[in-house]
Amino acid sequence: MAITENSESPSPELMLAFYRRLYPFKSIMNWLNHEHVPTKLYTHREFAFTLQGDVYLRYNSFNSVEDFKKQVCTLNPTRFEIGPVYTARPRDKRTIRPGGFTPLQRELVFDIDMTDYDSIRTCCSDAGICKRCWAFITAAVKVMDSAIRDQFGYKHLLWVYSGRRGIHLWISDKEAMELTDDQRKAIVSWIAVITGGKDTHKKVNARTGSRPLPPSLQMALDPLAHYFGDLILNDQDCFASQEGWEALLHLVPDRSVSENLEKLWTKDPSRSSTQKWDDLKREVKRIEKGSAQRLVMQAAMEDIILQYTYPRLDAEVSKHRNHLLKAPFCVHPKTGRICVPVDPEHIDEFDPERVPTVDQLLKELDETMVQDSPENEEHHFDWERTSLKPYIEMLDRHAMALMDEVRRTKRGADMTW
Amino acid sequence: MFNAGKRTTSTPLKHAPAEVQLHSTAPYPHRLNFYDVPPLFDVTLEEFESAALARLRILAEIESSFVRNRSYDELKSVTDAQCKKYLTLNANSASTQDLQGERRRDHVGHFVLRLAFCRSEELRRRFVKAEMMLFRVRWDTDDTREREGFLESRDFDWTPVDDKEKEAYKEELMAVPSNIRTQYSEGQFKKDKYHKVRWTRVPDLVEKRRVFLKGGWAYVHERESSSMVFQEFQINLEKALDMTAKALPRLDEDTRLIPILDNLSQGFLAGVPSEWLSSSSSGAEGSGVKAEEIDDLAKKHFPMCMRNLHESLMRDRHLKHMGRLQYGLFLKVLGVSIDEAIAFWRRSFSNITDDKFNKEYRYNIRHSYGLEGRRANYPAKSCQQILMQDQPGSAESHGCPYRHFSEDNLQSALLASYSAHGFTASDLPEIMHTVRAGHYHVACTRVFEITHARSGVKKGEGVGGGESITHPNQYAARSRELEKARQEKAESDRDAMLVDG
Numbered sequence: 025m026a027i028t029e030n031s032e033s034p035s036p037e038l039m040l041a042f043y044r045r046l047y048p049f050k051s052i053m054n055w056l057n058h059e060h061v062p063t064k065l066y067t068h069r070e071f072a073f074t075l076q077g078d079v080y081l082r083y084n085s086f087n088s089v090e091d092f093k094k095q096v097c098t099l100n101p102t103r104f105e106i107g108p109v110y111t112a113r114p115r116d117k118r119t120i121r122p123g124g125f126t127p128l129q130r131e132l133v134f135d136i137d138m139t140d141y142d143s144i145r146t147c148c149s150d151a152g153i154c155k156r157c158w159a160f161i162t163a164a165v166k167v168m169d170s171a172i173r174d175q176f177g178y179k180h181l182l183w184v185y186s187g188r189r190g191i192h193l194w195i196s197d198k199e200a201m202e203l204t205d206d207q208r209k210a211i212v213s214w215i216a217v218i219t220g221g222k223d224t225h226k227k228v229n230a231r232t233g234s235r236p237l238p239p240s241l242q243m244a245l246d247p248l249a250h251y252f253g254d255l256i257l258n259d260q261d262c263f264a265s266q267e268g269w270e271a272l273l274h275l276v277p278d279r280s281v282s283e284n285l286e287k288l289w290t291k292d293p294s295r296s297s298t299q300k301w302d303d304l305k306r307e308v309k310r311i312e313k314g315s316a317q318r319l320v321m322q323a324a325m326e327d328i329i330l331q332y333t334y335p336r337l338d339a340e341v342s343k344h345r346n347h348l349l350k351a352p353f354c355v356h357p358k359t360g361r362i363c364v365p366v367d368p369e370h371i372d373e374f375d376p377e378r379v380p381t382v383d384q385l386l387k388e389l390d391e392t393m394v395q396d397s398p399e400n401e402e403h404h405f406d407w408e409r410t411s412l413k414p415y416i417e418m419l420d421r422h423a424m425a426l427m428d429e430v431r432r433t434k435r436g437a438d439m440t441w
Numbered sequence: 442m443f444n445a446g447k448r449t450t451s452t453p454l455k456h457a458p459a460e461v462q463l464h465s466t467a468p469y470p471h472r473l474n475f476y477d478v479p480p481l482f483d484v485t486l487e488e489f490e491s492a493a494l495a496r497l498r499i500l501a502e503i504e505s506s507f508v509r510n511r512s513y514d515e516l517k518s519v520t521d522a523q524c525k526k527y528l529t530l531n532a533n534s535a536s537t538q539d540l541q542g543e544r545r546r547d548h549v550g551h552f553v554l555r556l557a558f559c560r561s562e563e564l565r566r567r568f569v570k571a572e573m574m575l576f577r578v579r580w581d582t583d584d585t586r587e588r589e590g591f592l593e594s595r596d597f598d599w600t601p602v603d604d605k606e607k608e609a610y611k612e613e614l615m616a617v618p619s620n621i622r623t624q625y626s627e628g629q630f631k632k633d634k635y636h637k638v639r640w641t642r643v644p645d646l647v648e649k650r651r652v653f654l655k656g657g658w659a660y661v662h663e664r665e666s667s668s669m670v671f672q673e674f675q676i677n678l679e680k681a682l683d684m685t686a687k688a689l690p691r692l693d694e695d696t697r698l699i700p701i702l703d704n705l706s707q708g709f710l711a712g713v714p715s716e717w718l719s720s721s722s723s724g725a726e727g728s729g730v731k732a733e734e735i736d737d738l739a740k741k742h743f744p745m746c747m748r749n750l751h752e753s754l755m756r757d758r759h760l761k762h763m764g765r766l767q768y769g770l771f772l773k774v775l776g777v778s779i780d781e782a783i784a785f786w787r788r789s790f791s792n793i794t795d796d797k798f799n800k801e802y803r804y805n806i807r808h809s810y811g812l813e814g815r816r817a818n819y820p821a822k823s824c825q826q827i828l829m830q831d832q833p834g835s836a837e838s839h840g841c842p843y844r845h846f847s848e849d850n851l852q853s854a855l856l857a858s859y860s861a862h863g864f865t866a867s868d869l870p871e872i873m874h875t876v877r878a879g880h881y882h883v884a885c886t887r888v889f890e891i892t893h894a895r896s897g898v899k900k901g902e903g904v905g906g907g908e909s910i911t912h913p914n915q916y917a918a919r920s921r922e923l924e925k926a927r928q929e930k931a932e933s934d935r936d937a938m939l940v941d942g
Binding site: 123174175176177178199203206207209210211213214230236237238239240242 | 561641650
């Protein structure tokens with residue numbers, strides 16, 4: 025069953041109870057702050073609230089976790105977003121001269137959204153998502169995660185499910201935090217391969233002529249080829265419909281090959297995607313080995329694999345330090361699901377339909393409350409008694425690694441004196 | 442010496458010492474300069490200003506090249522020509538030249554402009570961009586050997602990639618797209634040198650996938666090292682400007698320098714070197730234009746924006762406030778005196794009574810001449826101001842026609858206004874193409890070139906030497922200059938004929 029939008033978004037009362045009892049304010053602060061005591065990374069950080077009725081409040085900032093929690097419980101927003109660390113406290117923005125308020129640091133963020141895959145996924149469209157189309161995200165996460173770790177050397181990557189049909193990546197390494205907008209633009213265009221809008225057929229243009237792909241993409245190709253077979257050919261059966269195989273033929277540069285295939289497939293429209301892909305392979309094999317034509321076709325087939333499986337980024341999100349992105353553990357206002365962290369190692373097992381919703385969590389909490397004696401100690405760690413627990417622990421581990429590193433560099437710096 | 446593993450992201454302090462060796466005999470051993478050290482010698486006030494003005498000319502030309510969308514090669518040749526004229530900088534091989542003298546001038550000019558341009562974010566950004574381009578042009582025109590000498594003189598903090606590492610990543614390095622373009626043989630690969638730097642230092646190469654990345658280190662082929670140099674130049678300059686901005690308040694005491702600096706930065710903001718501004722606002726054109734001559738001048742010499750205002754005024758016998766302001770200040774700088782201006786406007790507003798005119802308009806006209814109220818001598822609006830400020834409303838005629846007219850209206854207006862000067866319908870597609878791309882300056886400059894073809898203006902020449910239109914008065918002034926030259930030439934030809942005869 026696909027995740028459908030609840031006709032009603034979570035009620036304000038539910039939201040308030042969630043913020044009061046479950047939201048991990050402390051963990052979020054540790055993650056943003058890299059230390060236990062609030063530094064500028066936290067106090068000069070912008071938070072933006074979306075209130076009931078779509079009122080948008082920007083430039084909030086807080087001195088402490090308590091401060092933040094109090095404000096969230098007062099405003100009871102439907103969600104909130106995290107922005108950059110500025111040169112001054114964002115809430116003082118109006119009292120600062122214009123030049124004195126600029127973004128300094130910010131996690132490097134990426135956003136992958138299922139809508140960008142609408143032209144190739146066959147199971148759902150628009151806001152819908154199911155376990156089957158989540159496989160596109162799985163492929164994207166695998167490729168991105170290893171590319172960023174290997175090529176850019178970043179270690180502190182946090183993947184967060186966006187609550188509906190996408191996934192966010194937050195990178196908190198010191199160098200990544202300090203990237204300028206130009207550098208962010210550079211990393212995006214290094215990674216992004218799928219370009220061009222709805223009306224461009226060929227969206228992969230990463231090579232010169234039919235020469236080999238740049239090494240970074242060549243490396244991504246192997247795992248993607250595997251996803252191409254499972255996901256595109258078998259599961260999604262992308263070339264089954266006439267629209268689907270016509271799109272494929274647009275990507276075949278050799279006129280005679282595409283004409284042959286078109287004849288074959290019009291005559292026998294029932295051929296599956298796997299059969300059609302084999303047809304294409306057979307046609308290519310007929311071309312003389314080592315000839316220029318053959319090279320062109322091989323390059324084209326690689327490009328097709330990339331076009332159907334390579335991560336599709338929402339590039340604008342990553343390019344600017346001052347872009348706001350929804351905070352982890354917010355409740356998606358349409359689905360009621362929590363934006364939980366996702367472990368890229370086990371992304372294959374992740375099922376968006378099994379992510380807890382705010383209703384479910386509060387029910388779990390009520391049930392355990394009945395079992396335990398009501399006088400049981402403070403409900404400080406209420407979340408420990410819900411299915412939110414593993415996710416919060418994941419964030420805590422992530423934050424701990426960050427804090428360790430900061431402590432290490434500090435100690436290292438002390439040694440030099 | 443360099444150990445990549447130990448190195449963290451560099452701190453600004455780290456670079457400070459040992460960058461440039463200043464030998465007492467020859468303070469400027471190289472043509473290129475990273476401007477690490479400010480001039481530590483006495484500079485006369487005159488040198489202070491003249492060196493800066495010369496450099497400003499060059500930078501302004503580079504800026505207008507950006508606006509005119511010139512290709513890098515065009516920009517390079519224009520800039521190089523301008524440099525030869527105003528700010529020569531010879532290679533070491535030119536031993537007969539006063540090398541140290543011209544390099545000193547280059548050095549001083551750069552640092553004066555730093556003072557002038559460090560004050561606002563906008564100025565800093567534009568200054569860095571133009572300086573970067575100037576550096577790049579000089580780098581590209583520099584002798585290879587001297588360039589290497591310059592590179593060696595400075596520690597760029599690159600780690601050479603040793604053979605073992607090179608061998609380990611051989612396959613990847615050879616597959617970097619910029620390498621495969623030229624049949625890359627293994628022998629060649631063995632000879633080639635690679636450096637590695639943090640990828641953040643070469644974002645432009647990363648953006649184009651022209652390097653190999655591993656663990657955040659970019660492996661850069663020596664061919665691409667210029668990109669690192671440029672990046673380094675830019676980062677250094679940005680940092681230095683920030684520091685200068687912080688130190689600047691201490692200069693406030695100096696009443697000699699501040700006015701010069703103010704003047705310099707204003708000129709740059711308007712998109713024209715201040716020299717042009719000063720010569721025009723002091724009324725150097727002040728040939729005393731009479732009210733009745735304006736109509737004739739408008740038809741011959743005005744740019745489209747002013748043609749439009751003039752014609753609207755003639756047709757409607759009225760102009761709205763912003764239109765009066767734009768046109769009035771333009772006329773003032775053109776050389777229309779206050780008395781003539783009042784006469785002109787009185788005559789043009791023929792539908793209203795004397796009483797109403799005196800009450801409602803006379804004050805404003807006098808105000809714009811600095812005779813009322815604040816008594817400020819307002820400059821005429823530059824193209825930038827006309828383009829960016831106060832967008833015209835539905836009943837208003839000010840603004841820039843290239844930007845604010847609909848395509849149909851612009852086409853018919855151009856034909857109506859300039860067909861007498863040789864503008865034909867066949868020129869329209871080119872103009873409209875430029876307009877659609879948003880390069881209004883360029884469209885206007887191109888129209889100037891077309892309509893002044895009979896005075897010998899060629900395509901790409903602009904208002905002389907490739908300079909493009911940045912001010913309506915510049916358009917009119919140049920147009921009148923050309924006409925004068927043509928008349929003089931015609932006269933001398935006639936005289937010559939008479940003599941011959």
